[in-house]
Amino acid sequence: MSLTGAQIGIRHNSSHTKARIQSISTERMKKLLDDGKIVIAAGFQGIDEDFNITTLGRGGSDTTRCSIGGGC
Numbered sequence: 001m002s003l004t005g006a007q008i009g010i011r012h013n014s015s016h017t018k019a020r021i022q023s024i025s026t027e028r029m030k031k032l033l034d035d036g037k038i039v040i041a042a043g044f045q046g047i048d049e050d051f052n053i054t055t056l057g058r059g060g061s062d063t064t065r066c067s068i069g070g071g072c
Contacts, residue, residue, distance in 0.1 A: 001032050002040040005053075010046030010064065012054040019054040021046065021067055029068070041068060 009025030032039050043061030048054050056063055 001037045004042045005046035012046040014048040018057045
């Protein structure tokens, strides 16, 4: 199951291309894992409080992986 940052629940501030993670809701991802699904999480991007797509800066995919529990 492939999920975008928005579908996972990754919330950023609204600083385009240099956003910072504000919060991550892992409920949907945990439910899918509990249901036996393999979850592929898109890194580097999320949404802001107005549901605009935002991107992290350099190293954003690694930051996403560390933030959702993928190990660092």
